[in-house]
Amino acid sequence: MDGVTRAAATAAVAGLVGASALLAPMTARAAESCLVVQAETGSYGKSKLRWLDVGSGTTSRVTEPGYRLNALGYSATRDLVFGVAEGLSRGAHAVTIDRDGRTQDLGPITRAGNRLPVWSPVAGVTAGAIGGNSWYLLRNGTLYTVDLTPGERYLRVIKTVFLRPITLAHDVNDFAYHNGLLYGVSTTWRGKGAVITIDPASGKVREAEDARFPPADIYGSVVLARDGALYAMANRIGGRSVLYRLDRGGQVTQVLSGPPLAGSDAAGCLTAPPEPPKPEPPKPTPIPTPTPTPTSSPSPTPTPTPTPTQTPTLSPSSTPSPKPSPTPTSSPSPTSTPPSPTPSPSPKVVPPPAPIPAKPSRGAAPKERKASAQSDPHARTKEKRRWGLTALVLILGGGAAAGAVRRAR
Template sequence: MIEALACVALQVEADHHGPSTVYRLELPSGQAQVLTTLDTRVNAVGYSVPQDRVYGVDADGDVVALDRTGRPVARSTGHPHVLRHATAGAVVAEKLVVRVGHLLFWVDIDPKSDKYLRVVREAWLWPPPHALNVDDFDLNPVDGLLYGVATFPYGRAYVVAIDPGTGRVDRVPGTGELPATHGYGAVVMGRDGALYVTSNNHKGRSVLHRVALDGSGAVTEITSRQARWSIDATSCLATPPIVDPIPPDPTVPPTTPPTTPPTTPPLDPPLVPPSVSPTTTTPPAPPPPGAPLNPQPTVPPTVPPATPPATPPAEPPERPDPTREPMRRPEPKAEKVSDGNRNVREQRRWGLAAIVLILGAGVAARAHARHR
């Protein structure tokens, strides 16, 4: 949990004359380590998380870019000198918001923009007297406001919040008061939700304080070091560091794959069910002469599966015993058919007999008539 809340920031410090020295500041312990010394004085620094770069303003009003080790990597040229006396800075949405007196300036720090390292906007800080006494500030990612310290010449210092869009400055209630000093040049928003502020010179020392923002009003002194004329600090650097991919060196030949066979055997090919027949793309043969133009498609026979069925086959039919006498089927109503035929024949015989009797009676009657 403590490691997750740890913060590492870059802090630039300079005496009344001479260039700035870049320190690696660890919070909440307050330990500082020298990284490098620049060739110019730098102030109003801010940190871009997507680029993993630090942007600030030098003594000539030019915008400079540093990596996390303090090494310069970019610088604007021919920039207007409106930023020459910048005293506070923070990065908001890839814009370096810089305070110069009672004004806020937005500097475009997007390397893909055609206005890279140029001032693209400005606004007034208001209302007085807070706006005229703001020292340094840092972005609070929770609410998007700039939290800083306002120091009055004849009183104690206190925490203020600045709306970067409108420039309005308001005192933050419940944050307590800081010791009166010449100014708090470095402000860092810690990952623990507290504000870490460093005074330039308080009774001959540069003192680091932790200011709670939970409404408790707690202000705790952490460490003190040698007093400085100019101090400023960035936001917490990204953890772990963002590393840009290194392009391959064209002079180095590509690595060839090994020619030795693999140590592991190849995987077996997937099993194909026997019931699935591969499809062929061979076109069908033309129909013979006289065949219909649209013959019915033939359905390929279904190939039975090679695996045995789940249910056992039925018992084979019992073979007939040759020694057993075969069963005789009854004739289908043979007697009734024979009786019908017999009746027809008898009726025919009776009819013929009747005809003969009638003819005989007629002959007898004619003979009897002749005899009369």
């Protein structure tokens, strides 16, 4: 590799992991959480999927997808992991894996313009990563670009690039995408665990001088975390599989180890799942302002409607007849009887309306008669007059009789 190429690769990786004099030495910081989906394959059979937080080394889920998977890539816009399933009809099929571990077979990956059925040109790929709508797949130094844009070219190979130098690109078994470049680990006799960058547009491969993992046969899984750390899984080193972390200071630390693997591949970091919308706090029930109980004014006792006292119609006072002057005693005329004075007509008395009679009582009858006599003063006047006239007739008659007796003698 010439000096210019090596310097360019070093600058690219320095920007990624901070391998520069300004950043080193620096105190190792606590790793940030980074959830990845890792396919792990034994010597034979199908793969297992492990949901692994590479920052802490903890596993949250293990599933069996039913495929032998490789070349995983994560599409953040779709929140899906794409992988290549081997051993199916017409070669490699595209398979999606969702956050819950459900898989879906999308059919064979073919070249754009070909009609089905066609054998997939990407069978046997060993590395995969997604950038935007491009899925980059690598096999034996040849880089394929698969279109993920919905439409006629969906899951079709739209570009093929041969990587150079092949001495660095031949044994790259996984990479991660960042800012237009692919970051991987070369395990060739020349690479020996060196971090390399691949330009997918030109196929140019560059090696970084100060970013290197321990030598191993195969680094099957490579993931770039958000904090700039690069994680790589050695499938077999010292009889075990080991996950390493290369931090921004260029320091390599072991995260975890396990049984040796025949194959591995990983994709991530998965974006944090959207938080469910927080339920709106219940609106406080407005406390009703207590309406002051109106002080009930005592209902005015209804004034009893007075029964109208029927004012008795006053009868005009009758003019009393003048009392007759006493007649002087004289020799009575033998024959003439003075005419009875004609009583003056009594004015018509309008009696007041009779009150509603109460139930008569036997004991009340005399009082009623007495009351009726007292209530008619004119009747008494008439009676007195009659008695006065009677007395006058008797006196005159007696005098006449006495005179007749004297004459008879």
